Amino acid sequence: MxxxxxxxxxxxxFTDKSLPWHRVLSIKFHLLMCVHCRRxxxxxxxxxxxxxxxxxxxxxxxxxxxxxxxxSIKQLDSEQK
Amino acid sequence: xxxxAIQETDLAGLRAQNHAAFANLVAxxxxxxxxxxxxxxxxxxxxxxxQEAWVSIFNALPGFExxxxxxxxxxxxxxxxxxxxxxxxxxxRPIEEVGKAASxxxxxxxxxxxxxxxxxxxxxxxxxxxxxxEEKQLRHCIEHxxxxxxxxxxxxxxxxxxxxxxxxxxxxxxxxxxxNVRVLLHRARITLMEVIDHYQETGEC
Numbered sequence: 653m654x655x656x657x658x659x660x661x662x663x664x665x666f667t668d669k670s671l672p673w674h675r676v677l678s679i680k681f682h683l684l685m686c687v688h689c690r691r692x693x694x695x696x697x698x699x700x701x702x703x704x705x706x707x708x709x710x711x712x713x714x715x716x717x718x719x720x721x722x723x724s725i726k727q728l729d730s731e732q733k
Numbered sequence: 734x735x736x737x738a739i740q741e742t743d744l745a746g747l748r749a750q751n752h753a754a755f756a757n758l759v760a761x762x763x764x765x766x767x768x769x770x771x772x773x774x775x776x777x778x779x780x781x782x783x784q785e786a787w788v789s790i791f792n793a794l795p796g797f798e799x800x801x802x803x804x805x806x807x808x809x810x811x812x813x814x815x816x817x818x819x820x821x822x823x824x825x826r827p828i829e830e831v832g833k834a835a836s837x838x839x840x841x842x843x844x845x846x847x848x849x850x851x852x853x854x855x856x857x858x859x860x861x862x863x864x865x866x867e868e869k870q871l872r873h874c875i876e877h878x879x880x881x882x883x884x885x886x887x888x889x890x891x892x893x894x895x896x897x898x899x900x901x902x903x904x905x906x907x908x909x910x911x912x913n914v915r916v917l918l919h920r921a922r923i924t925l926m927e928v929i930d931h932y933q934e935t936g937e938c
Contacts, residue, residue, distance in 0.1 A: 698929075704890075725791070
């Protein structure tokens with residue numbers, strides 16, 4: 653029988669759908685029984701979505717930064733030719 | 734314009750080496766390119782490697798056949814550039830220690846001997862993603878945590894959770910094994926979750 657620690661250890665594999673069906677089944681069965689693990693998985697998924705959202709917002713370059721990178725790329729390209 | 738906003742219609746412009754379309758691609762992906770390069774060659778030449786990759790991409794775009802998605806194609810090129818540079822300069826790749834965590838979810842601490850919760854997961858007063866996004870201090874905590882994650886963890890997180898790349902493609906791009914990528918991702922996500930746990934409890938990072 654799967655315990656809570658194993659569920660926590662496999663939370664990413666479960667989320668990424670990289671587990672064989674019998675393990676998925678035992679995790680789902682455990683989640684039906686365990687309110688704490690249900691809370692853990694809910695928080696885990698929220699963490700991924702929230703962090704990805706925030707990271708994505710910060711990764712967009714400003715127009716000035718884009719111009720600087722474009723200038724460097726052009727220079728590098730002309731040096732290589 | 735967001736990363737997801739690169740549409741098929743832009744692809745024609747990119748193949749024709751349209752300047753504006755290419756600049757848009759740079760705006761959307763340059764930071765992530767540096768994250769990937771940094772995880773392979775280290776911080777000091779990551780910018781240079783990313784720029785070299787852009788030159789190759791610009792020249793190769795007319796021949797892009799779409800056999801993989803544009804994103805996967807882009808990341809494969811930057812990963813290859815970084816790996817070539819690593820070999821050329823005989824650099825040692827920064828290796829991350831994967832020791833056992835002393836505390837938190839990845840340790841034995843929250844569990845009893847039979848592996849069930851002893852200290853149950855923290856209660857979150859706020860659970861709705863929209864409400865959490867409004868919390869400026871929490872946003873700052875997450876940004877800070879992302880900036881101090883080990884570089885390979887950060888790259889795995891970027892490729893999987895932001896860019897939705899498959900685990901197999903991430904292995905190829907970063908040149909790490911499947912089990913490694915899964916460990917890296919799990920550690921990054923758990924670190925971020927523990928930061929949110931702490932914020933929910935204390936209102937601080």
